[in-house]
Amino acid sequence: MAKGGGLFNLSKFDVVVVGAGPSGSTAAYLLAKAGFKVLLLERGRGAGSKLLWGGKAYAEPLRKVWPELDKEAPIHRWVTKERISIVWGERALTLEYKLGRKVAFTSPLPELAGWMAKKAESAGALLLDEVPVDEIVVKEGRAVGVRSGNDFVSADVVIDAEGANRILLEKLGLADRPSPYDMALGVKEVLSLDPRLIEERFGLERDEGLSWLILGDITAGIPGGGFVYTMRETIGIGLVLNIGHAAVAAEKGILRDHVSRLVEGLRTHPYFRNYWREADVIEYGGRMTIEGGLRFVPKRLYSNGLLVVGDAAGMLVNTGYTIRGVDTAVTSARLAAEAIIEARDRGGFTEENLRAYEEKVRESYIYRDLVEHSGIAEIFDDPFFFSKVPSLATRAASKLFEADYGEPSLLEAIKRSAEEEEISLLRLMLKVGRVVRRI
Ligand SMILES: Cc1cc2nc3c(=O)[nH]c(=O)nc-3n(C[C@H](O)[C@H](O)[C@H](O)COP(=O)(O)OP(=O)(O)OC[C@H]3O[C@@H](n4cnc5c(N)ncnc54)[C@H](O)[C@@H]3O)c2cc1C
Known part of the structure; x- marks a missing residue:
């Protein structure tokens, strides 16, 4: 060079x-x-x-430019597991999907x-x-x-x-x-860990990787989310926060600390911390990304x-x-x-x-x-999805799994949780319907 x-x-x-x-x-x-x-x-x-x-990069569009990608590129792990978690306090609700083919890789x-x-x-x-x-x-x-x-x-x-x-x-x-509402700030830590421990703890074979999306109070209710990606001998963890909403949250005193503190909160969260126990933080950084979709074109x-x-x-x-x-x-x-x-x-x-x-x-x-x-930009514009929805979802799960007696039906658990969160069931259904249509 x-x-x-x-x-x-x-x-x-x-x-x-x-x-x-x-x-x-x-x-x-x-x-x-x-x-x-x-x-x-x-x-x-x-x-x-x-x-x-x-x-995580999707491979096929890259192979169109470099057919030699799989042999030559610095591919750390092929993503074989996709996880999505909703966390609120110490409660967490997780969905995992096991992929059947090599679609995306981490690097x-x-x-x-x-x-x-x-x-x-x-x-x-x-x-x-x-x-x-x-x-x-x-x-x-x-x-x-x-x-x-x-x-x-x-x-x-x-x-x-x-x-x-x-x-x-x-x-x-x-x-x-x-607009600051069309931009997000990503803050990330890179944690170094023995590859065998990465594989053991995340249930992966050699060269297999995990991509994990996290929603909930780890972003202090600010539109955005968290992520975890496993590389060969490191784990990348971080948060992406909508800049417009983060500024409002800072003004209102909801976001009191630097965003890096929220990443620390993810690293030390009881639901996650054992995955990277004994790992060292070897890098950290921040960068802006786009959230406005078509509005940014x-x-x-x-x-x-x-x-x-x-x-x-x-x-x-x-x-x-x-x-x-x-x-x-x-x-x-x-x-x-x-x-x-x-x-x-x-x-x-x-x-x-x-x-x-x-x-x-x-x-x-x-x-x-x-x-x-x-329509996803519209979802990011609405803090409801990043505070009320995760709180309600984990509350409903607690009614199913933490009931001392007379376990309620799923619908009953949702109804009771909605009442406790002071959300009308109709409003909730309309909002959830919007997410399903937009995503
Ligand atoms: C926190 C975060 C998480 C993300 N996660 C993913 C993910 O998992 N998967 C995914 O596919 N994408 C992800 N992205 C998005 C992805 O990184 C970008 O879409 C991609 O890097 C865009 O490539 P680019 O070449 O257009 O721009 P960039 O990667 O931003 O490259 C622009 C380059 O131009 C240089 N440059 C800028 N201005 C000048 C100048 N005036 N003179 C000379 N050089 C200049 C910069 O230094 C930089 O090297 C993420 C982004 C962030 C911030």
């Missing part, structure tokens, strides 16, 4: 890609492979170094994105790290290159792959400042000489039970690369020729899923 600085010494490129995350490296890889002269710029030290995520994102960037370099792209791009330069209505400090590098096409915090796109006026994903891919383009699907940001980033970048190759064959990177990218995205599974799950 070459070091940045003195960009003006570089000759002109066919394509400059801003950001060496999954989307940027995918675009750089495919375009370098197709014979374009590609420059990939990353502000962090090394590709992927600034990245943090939960931990630390810096490793996975680092591998993708290496692929781009070996295909011929030039990767420069520690180069923060300050501006996508537009002249006479056309993107002509990028500026970093006093350096300028020109290109026929610029690909904006800067991620969810899309400052460059906002500067260009192509995206609005997002800019009006256009292309303009003269410019394409927007990955998180910057709002290509993240949050279904409520899983986050798909990496496979969608890779797919959008693949579609952008296809559109650029076609535009070259049609004689230029005009707006007219690059429009095909947006059409491809609209026809893809990403757009279909964004539309299908568009």
